Amino acid sequence: MLPKHTLRLLAKNITVRHASTESKVKTGIVMLNMGGPQHTDQVHDYLHRIMTDRDMIQFPFAQNQLGPWIAKRRTPEVKKKYEEIGGGSPILKWTDLQGKLLCKKLDEVSPESAPHKHYVSFRYVHPFTEDAFREIEKDGVERAIVFSQYPQYSCATSGSSFNAIYKHFHKKGLPSNLKLSVIDRWSTHPLLVKCFADLIQKEINLIPEEKRREAIILFSAHSIPLKTVNRGDAYPSEVGATVQLVMQELNFCNPYQLVWQSKVGPLPWLGPFTDDALTDYVKKQGKKNFVVVPIAFVNEHIETLHELDIEYCKELGEKLGVENIRRVPAPNDHPLFIEALSDIVKTHLKNKVAVGHKFLNRCPHCVNANCLKSKTWYGENCQI
Template sequence: MFNKQSTTVLRKVFLGFKYFSTNVKPKTGIVMLNMGGPERLDQVHDYLFKIMTDRDMIQLPIAQDVLGPWIAKRRTPKVQKMYEEIGGGSPILKWTKLQGKLLCDKLDKESPQTAPHKSYVAFRYVTPFTNDAFTELEKDGVEHAILFSQYPQYSCATAGSSFNEIYRYYKERKFPDHLKLSIIDRWGTHPLLVKCFADLIRKELEQVPEDKKNSVIILFSAHSLPLKTVNRGDAYPSEVGATVQLVMSELNFEYPYQLVWQSKVGPLPWLGPMTDEAIKTYVQQGRKSFIVVPIAFVNEHIETLHELDIDYCKDLAKEVNVDFIRRVPTPNDHPLFIQALSDIVKAHLKRKLPILPKFLTRCPHCVNDNCIDSKQWFSKVCRI
């Protein structure tokens, strides 16, 4: 005969088994959208090929079907060498899987009515691809799939490309009748994301020597965009700027700061000032102490581990005689970041709005025919 206390214990054991057993069908799927990165050197060419031929990501001035593959082939040896220098491959899949697991563990506890939760990685240019994620998701019998962009600030070239790929996937097949779909497309001003970045910055500021603290500049570095993309009305620059302002408000605006841009490719004009050029110019002005913040990235990959750490914080800093420079880590598995992800999902579910009007609105000068078809499709199929 069980007493009340033993019955409670058994119930907890059963629930624990229910939620963590691999045989239990997940009710809610969290599809984590990102660009991805090659884990092995032999993946680099195909990765670059997919980027250079994706017109959502980049529009080459002429003959993209010819010029894109040529650029990918030409750049492969150089990019492979860069990946060799950071350990032979990108850690973005490792971090995304960990973030997804920690998020779902937290959601299982904080949102039991939508549990069990399971995360699915949908990379754009390397495995696991969009079709891999949705094949697994459908096989699992997920009832509600939340498309969760892992770009905090929205750009048509990044998050937009991932959403368009989902539309193209289902353009070729029937959308499951039982599946509910909803979208989290941007979250760059979430208070816990802001607090996470502020906490990471404070920890690096603690390393600044006392005689340098009055001269240190915080450089918020984000992936740049071609100016023609910006001029079409892409929301990304303003959304990155909003994140920066909120982070600095959390830091009481105690230090000078500047939003700068990195990762320019090709000869066309891009949004600036560029991160490396800003460092050079500040040194010429007599400012030689820097904290570099990857404000638009949520996990480590080649643009943080090589471009920021090696190209700028090591090689460039030595070249121009920087006195002090440190790079702030990306959020990765920071507790505040994982709580931010959980709060974003819970607020999304509570709002009962499967898709925000901003997502359905095209840029004023949009030239992508695929964009309008994609948005119209999402407006019809998304529901909570």
């Protein structure tokens, strides 16, 4: 018979091994987003990566020369904007919190795929794609769900992030013990719609009652070049679908308009632009009350905190003499939004569709060779 101290040691080791096995990550949630510089000293490299990424922006010629030149030229102006919102982007803070809340909820509602752990995968700033998947391999994750945090799909945003994952594994190979699947869009999810409707209603209620019903709801989304739209990019139609469902949830309580922001460069982009719409509504139509909704953004960052809040709602609003202008918060950690995320993942696992047909189908006038290679790779390698 073994001595008592030996038995105690064996029991302790078994307990430790059991705890280690129980805590091993079964399902990893890879949260894709563009990211944003956490400090102003990251701004130049962030812009450089954007301007030289042909999945995001296609210059007609000399992108390797023009991209770095534009990044260097824009850095001082963009740095100043980040300084005015506190010195950096909060997008990592919000994405990390959303991921933690999502996985906590998933552990409750989907115990069969637990434990869950989130991994942030940014496109243009740390943590990058390779950082996220390095952690996944280190944790011995069995299944990784690549979850785009852009509800509406665009080749320039979601597409670029998915292509980066393809490039990462094309070089080193997909681990044989890792199952990979894709959630590429979710613009019409009922809980996303209810979340936006709730946030909008709260802001409408803060407008004086006698002005409330005349307030125009401006749904503002990041614009894209018209040549991208004409190639067949799904983004404008998917943003429009979200808007219509949100207004339906609100019983079409107010006049509303879909507008577009964040145009860069001289080429034609999808309009009307948010600032131009505000200007003409006030100057030409005499409208003075507005609710601005960042309908394509799931967390606060430079385009909500500076472009919408400072440039449009404050500076332009004061210049135009608007009476009331309210900016609806991004979903951030709203309980309905976290429920939406968890329901999307749970349904994805239940339906056992590793990658959707829409994702694998290219735009009719696609000119991106990376897109063909990437979608072929996902079609051959995704499983659930």
